[in-house]
Amino acid sequence: MSRRHWIDDWRPEDAKFWEETGAKTARRNLIWSIFAEHLGFSVWLIWSVSSAFLVAQGFDFTPGQLFFLVALPNLIGSLLRVPYTLAVPKFGGRNWTMMSAGLLLVPTLGFAYAVTQPATPYWVFCLIAATAGLGGGNFASSMANINFFYPSDKKGAALGLNAAGGNIGVALIQFLLPVIVGGAGIFGLVKAAEGGIHLERAAFVYATLAVIAILAAYFFMDNISSAKSSAREQLSVVKSKQTWIMSFLYIGTFGSFIGYSAAMPLLIKLNFWVPEPAPLGTGIYFAYFAFLGALVGSATRPLGGWLADRWGGAKVTLGAFVGMVVFTLAVLWTLMQLTPNPSATPAIALENQSWFPVFLGFFMLVFAATGIGNGSTYKMIPSIFRREAEMATTPGTAERADALVAATKKSSAAVGIIGAVGAVGGFLIPIAFNSPWVSNPLDATKSAFVVFTVFYAVCAVVTFMFYLRPRGARVGELAVVRI
Structure with missing residues (x-):
């Protein structure tokens, strides 16, 4: 096996090594990791906005079927995060980045085929949507890989940037896909194409970018031997x-981010829009607005990591959950002002339209809180395992050095487990918005937000009880409060 892209001597905690060698190498790997992860997120969420265009392209699916198509990639992506995390120490970060980028050709080319065949049955759409979950696995392997490159005092910001670069792929696919496929976008600056919707164009664009990601990883990324x-x-x-x-807390932060991002285009369509008159x-x-939530949540994720580096992950996470409780209640209040079933008449859509700026504003604050919480929780993970190693060993000993290396490996593995469990929220949220036991979509949405509010309140209590309550004997509490 060629050792050209394997690094055998990697000491990020050594200040001299970091300044002379480590920082430059870590930065290069971070840049291309962000690019590959960005594509993974884009492919993972390609159904979030394209599902809203399927009817326009001639497919007769119900709202329930569309919400399931949106939710399915999130479920598969969450399940794949564990094996993707295990793959980094097994194959090397660079090597697995190449492989995972190559796997994105499966959902993109499958998508391109399905949407151009009018006779494609719904179950085939479900199967292809499930393969989009391959993009969701990329997050776990990318975060696990970057965790090995950075010293402990820079992990929060580095992991926040890496995650944000991936998360913003959600916003960009929702922003660019309507333009690429001819469905109009950019707040009306781009008009709808006269030739109709062509969803396959977006798939071909992202398949090409996946090939570029493979080549970039091959030439510019590295594997770390000590990560084995x-x-x-x-x-x-x-x-x-x-x-x-x-994992429980991450369901509240990341699960909300990815679930709301996936569901937002359909939420707007079902509650504020009528298809007539065309186009x-x-x-x-x-x-016009589907991408904004994911953009806000992605942009605030590095802020969450930076705040956690400065003030402690638990304090920032608690603040994020308190914000999510308050802003989710505000969104719920806005929804209670709407008239159900705007698709019945344009008059109802116009009536609901007056409430849309308020709905959007509060929803953006929810997204901002999820982003901050995502960044702060990922700062907490390596801090917890590092603190456990420090408490079990003596400073300055070989035992301490070995324990810190093991702690980094554990935290990278934990990233995958936590990311997998957290991403399950991305499946549950779209399903909750289409609760089959509720009479109409608006009532289902309201009941879902009530459940979410209660859950966020529980998350806030758990954060305080386990990590901030002044009982200094617990490892977890010390880990996030003092690091």
Whole structure:
């Protein structure tokens, strides 16, 4: 095996090594990791906005079927995050980045085929949407890889940037796809194409970018030899209660971000828009605003990491959950002002339209809180395992050095487990918005936001009880408060 792209001597905690060698190498790997992860997120969420165009392209699917298409990639993506995390120490970060980018050709080319065949049955759409989950796995492997490159005092910002670069792929696919496929966009600056909707164009664009990501990883990324570990060693983190507490909190932050991002185009379409008169209909055109939530949540994620580096992950996470409770209640209040079923008449859509700026403003604040919470929780993970290693060893000893290396491996593995569990929220949220036991879509949306508010309040209590309550004997509490 060629050792050209393997780094055998990697000491990011050594200040001299970091200044002379480490920082430049880590930065280069971070840049291309962000690019590959960005594409993964874009492909993962390609159904979030394209589902709203399927009817316009001639497919007769119900709102329930469309919400399921939106939710399915999130479920598969969450399940794939564990094996994707294990793949980094097994194959090397660079090598797995190439492989994972190559796998994106499956959902993109499958998507291109399905949307050009009018007779494609719904179950085939479900199967192809499931393969889009391959893009969701990229996040876990990318975060696990970058975690090895940076020293502990810079992990929060580095992981925040890496995650934000990926998360913003959600915003860009929702922003660019309507333009690429001819569905109008950019707040009306780009008009709808006279030839109709062509969803396959977006798939071909992202398939091409996936090939570029493969080549970029091959030429510009590295593997770290010291990151090698067995699957058994990595999976030992499932025995730690900290892994499961953080997984629960990450459902609230990242699960909300990805779930709301996936559902937002359909939420706008179902509550504020009527398809007549063509091509843009009456009320709020969903393609103009669908990307804003993901953009805000992505932009605030590095802020969450930076604030956590400065003030402590638990304090910032608690603040994020409090904000999510308040702003979700505000969104719920706005929804209670709407008239159900705007698709019945343009008059209702116009009536609801007057409430859209308020709805959008509060929803953006929810997204901002999820982004900050995403950044702060990912700062907490390596801090917790590092603190455990420090408490179990003596400073300045070889035992301490070995324990810190092991802690980095554990935290990278925990990133995958926590990311997998957290991403399940991205599946549950779109499903909740189409609760089959509720009479109409608006009532389903209201009931879903009530449940979400209660859940965020529970997350806030858990954060305080386990990480901020003044009982200094617990590892988790010290880890996030003092690091």
